[in-house]
Amino acid sequence: MPITANNPDRKSWLQVPENSDFPIQNIPFGVFLTKEHVVTIGTRIGNYAIDLGALQQLSYFEGIELTDDMFMQDTLNDFISDGKKTWRLVRNRIADIFDQNNPELRDNTSHRDVVIFNIEDVEMQLPILIGDYTDFYSSKEHATNVGKMFRDPDNALLPNWVHIPVGYHGRSSTIIPSGIPVHRPMGQTLPNGETQPVFGPSRLVDFELETAFITTDANIMGENIPIEEAEEYIFGMVLLNDWSARDIQKWEYVPLGPFLAKNFASSISPWIVTLDALEPFRTSSPVQEPKPLAYLQQEGDHAFDINLEVTIAPENVAPTLLSKSNFKYMYWTMSQQLTHHTVNGCRVNSGDMMGSGTISGSTPDSFGSMLELTWGGKNPITMKDGTERKFINDGDTVTMTGYCQNDLVRIGFGEVSSKLLPPFVRK
Amino acid sequence: MPITANNPDRKSWLQVPENSDFPIQNIPFGVFLTKEHVVTIGTRIGNYAIDLGALQQLSYFEGIELTDDMFMQDTLNDFISDGKKTWRLVRNRIADIFDQNNPELRDNTSHRDVVIFNIEDVEMQLPILIGDYTDFYSSKEHATNVGKMFRDPDNALLPNWVHIPVGYHGRSSTIIPSGIPVHRPMGQTLPNGETQPVFGPSRLVDFELETAFITTDANIMGENIPIEEAEEYIFGMVLLNDWSARDIQKWEYVPLGPFLAKNFASSISPWIVTLDALEPFRTSSPVQEPKPLAYLQQEGDHAFDINLEVTIAPENVAPTLLSKSNFKYMYWTMSQQLTHHTVNGCRVNSGDMMGSGTISGSTPDSFGSMLELTWGGKNPITMKDGTERKFINDGDTVTMTGYCQNDLVRIGFGEVSSKLLPPFVRK
Numbered sequence: 001m002p003i004t005a006n007n008p009d010r011k012s013w014l015q016v017p018e019n020s021d022f023p024i025q026n027i028p029f030g031v032f033l034t035k036e037h038v039v040t041i042g043t044r045i046g047n048y049a050i051d052l053g054a055l056q057q058l059s060y061f062e063g064i065e066l067t068d069d070m071f072m073q074d075t076l077n078d079f080i081s082d083g084k085k086t087w088r089l090v091r092n093r094i095a096d097i098f099d100q101n102n103p104e105l106r107d108n109t110s111h112r113d114v115v116i117f118n119i120e121d122v123e124m125q126l127p128i129l130i131g132d133y134t135d136f137y138s139s140k141e142h143a144t145n146v147g148k149m150f151r152d153p154d155n156a157l158l159p160n161w162v163h164i165p166v167g168y169h170g171r172s173s174t175i176i177p178s179g180i181p182v183h184r185p186m187g188q189t190l191p192n193g194e195t196q197p198v199f200g201p202s203r204l205v206d207f208e209l210e211t212a213f214i215t216t217d218a219n220i221m222g223e224n225i226p227i228e229e230a231e232e233y234i235f236g237m238v239l240l241n242d243w244s245a246r247d248i249q250k251w252e253y254v255p256l257g258p259f260l261a262k263n264f265a266s267s268i269s270p271w272i273v274t275l276d277a278l279e280p281f282r283t284s285s286p287v288q289e290p291k292p293l294a295y296l297q298q299e300g301d302h303a304f305d306i307n308l309e310v311t312i313a314p315e316n317v318a319p320t321l322l323s324k325s326n327f328k329y330m331y332w333t334m335s336q337q338l339t340h341h342t343v344n345g346c347r348v349n350s351g352d353m354m355g356s357g358t359i360s361g362s363t364p365d366s367f368g369s370m371l372e373l374t375w376g377g378k379n380p381i382t383m384k385d386g387t388e389r390k391f392i393n394d395g396d397t398v399t400m401t402g403y404c405q406n407d408l409v410r411i412g413f414g415e416v417s418s419k420l421l422p423p424f425v426r427k
Numbered sequence: 428m429p430i431t432a433n434n435p436d437r438k439s440w441l442q443v444p445e446n447s448d449f450p451i452q453n454i455p456f457g458v459f460l461t462k463e464h465v466v467t468i469g470t471r472i473g474n475y476a477i478d479l480g481a482l483q484q485l486s487y488f489e490g491i492e493l494t495d496d497m498f499m500q501d502t503l504n505d506f507i508s509d510g511k512k513t514w515r516l517v518r519n520r521i522a523d524i525f526d527q528n529n530p531e532l533r534d535n536t537s538h539r540d541v542v543i544f545n546i547e548d549v550e551m552q553l554p555i556l557i558g559d560y561t562d563f564y565s566s567k568e569h570a571t572n573v574g575k576m577f578r579d580p581d582n583a584l585l586p587n588w589v590h591i592p593v594g595y596h597g598r599s600s601t602i603i604p605s606g607i608p609v610h611r612p613m614g615q616t617l618p619n620g621e622t623q624p625v626f627g628p629s630r631l632v633d634f635e636l637e638t639a640f641i642t643t644d645a646n647i648m649g650e651n652i653p654i655e656e657a658e659e660y661i662f663g664m665v666l667l668n669d670w671s672a673r674d675i676q677k678w679e680y681v682p683l684g685p686f687l688a689k690n691f692a693s694s695i696s697p698w699i700v701t702l703d704a705l706e707p708f709r710t711s712s713p714v715q716e717p718k719p720l721a722y723l724q725q726e727g728d729h730a731f732d733i734n735l736e737v738t739i740a741p742e743n744v745a746p747t748l749l750s751k752s753n754f755k756y757m758y759w760t761m762s763q764q765l766t767h768h769t770v771n772g773c774r775v776n777s778g779d780m781m782g783s784g785t786i787s788g789s790t791p792d793s794f795g796s797m798l799e800l801t802w803g804g805k806n807p808i809t810m811k812d813g814t815e816r817k818f819i820n821d822g823d824t825v826t827m828t829g830y831c832q833n834d835l836v837r838i839g840f841g842e843v844s845s846k847l848l849p850p851f852v853r854k
Contacts, residue, residue: 186770255574344612346600346601
């Protein structure tokens, strides 16, 4: 089925600012709360939030097989369960409804009043109920940088890394949407040169610049997903700030991996950009040498050219650009990650989320964490107010943005932005 | 509020076989499917499954604040959310209803017909929707044994182990109830002495003898649970077989911990035995030396004396007893685990599950995995049919049982039993 929603020549009757992340070619999916405290599934064009539940009630999705309340829900899980054909039909239909040449909704003021909101008037929610969250570690540059600092500079990359899209399980209960502040975590750390740990606020809170993909029901338990089919089960992508406490991580992570250093918060951008919308931005991945085992080999382009940026803004201070990276730098692709994840029969459900791992490029200005940007605190970064940062201070707001751009269209993610607060005080 | 359900002198009008795990003093909670394909929440006395949904419809819970459909659900999550006071009221009421001196239900045949089933006539389900699954690593003996084999015999225990209840996130989507068979996983392994990995069926499939506890909503994000309060948030316990593929684990687990070696299956016993029912079996834990940091220090007895056994039965062969262990051997308690898990503000929800880690004792016949029992395959175990096992063969059924016993009462878990099948063949 053609993805007519991607037609770059189409214009909407809704006004879209220049360089908007959300032209009519994007049509992402999210969940929002209206001023009237109604939760609904929606999409976004320009600076308008569009209530898909209302559109469905007004019969705009006639002819597409959907349960009656498909878009009147507080998560996208059921819609994602319906599979790629339905996602495509719905996106194509939304593009038609908002096409400048289609008068149906354009000229119906009473319908427009209940369907279209200013983006400032809605409150974005977590778009999915995340059953399981996996985080990969798929940037060779990041894994090498961390290996140099935490382990052995001469053997930074462990032998398994080039054979396995290394990943681990994260915590679903603390995944939050952009805008929700995060408290500096408390925890155990081992001061340098000491043998006895101490308890207190983490002193090394960091961001990790990542993307994540959201899956549909992929398999039954026991069954694997062949690599040729993997992309069929990927609904779309979000930006992910995988908050990390480096001092807690260093002390706790052997032998079972990071735990409390990560599970205090992971922030995501609220609009899921579909893999269909990203189709024009497919590109090649870094060459994989040695060649991966047969089940991980694939033909064609499975990376996506997504520009990524991170800024930090102290309170009442303009943001400072810290890093410019790109999703295409990742060594392992999303299809390789999903194939590997299921090769042992691990079940993947609708709404599961899989993080890319920190996305670092090869130059120091493209590193995806403070750990790497300041090289463990050795090279502090100066903010616009003259203060220095080795890691993140209380009151700092970390913002990540991401977009794809070619001559014809720009498809963006908006942002994931969250402020770091001092440790939580129990009442 | 007194736990009158625990009165050891009480007898039920339902017949309970001698040495049953489920006397009227147990009253565990589970979810089952009746012959009529109705899913309901239930309890068990002797070899009878009791439909709590039917009991509620017949007004047997009058006076206890419960939503109308509390027990007519396919998971216990909502009931668990109601908190310890409600759990206790309901257990006390069930004990009253089935007390031999209470004629109300005993003498009402039409009620009995819709409430009570033979245990063979119902199909046990997963009792909870597990949002997040964490697995700890809290047996000093197990951690030492694994450290000796996988790392350094002279420094088997890593320095953080005596300070931190080490744990990591597991996969919720592949947690299954007793009785569901498990396929041998496929995966990458590194043959001894080689530098290139190979792909194929795991050759070293193992069990891990564990228990797990189920939590209620414990905190908001950012908030920690003080150790004095931790047990308030523990609903109950199950037996857990944390299936493991040792060859996959060895190759993949650095630096982020076990992943595909574990997430192909974790089997649990279907009846959740409440912490209240286990109250008479509180006992002391091993002395913790060095003393843990203040937030992990606790007074009183927080271990439980639970006898555990593991058998393996090849197809059509009687089971061989492999291990006799006890939950009380664990170095870190459940309250220490939950307190540590939330000390950084990690949110814990109703239905989250936390595994103990493999429960090994100090003698070789009390080890909780084949890895330890056969010492990495060096000392095979002979089955009743004369065949030898270094790890688990296709067709073998692994069964774990657990019970508490004193002079007055026996409170048991039943079993978690599952068969290992050959690798899954995709149709």
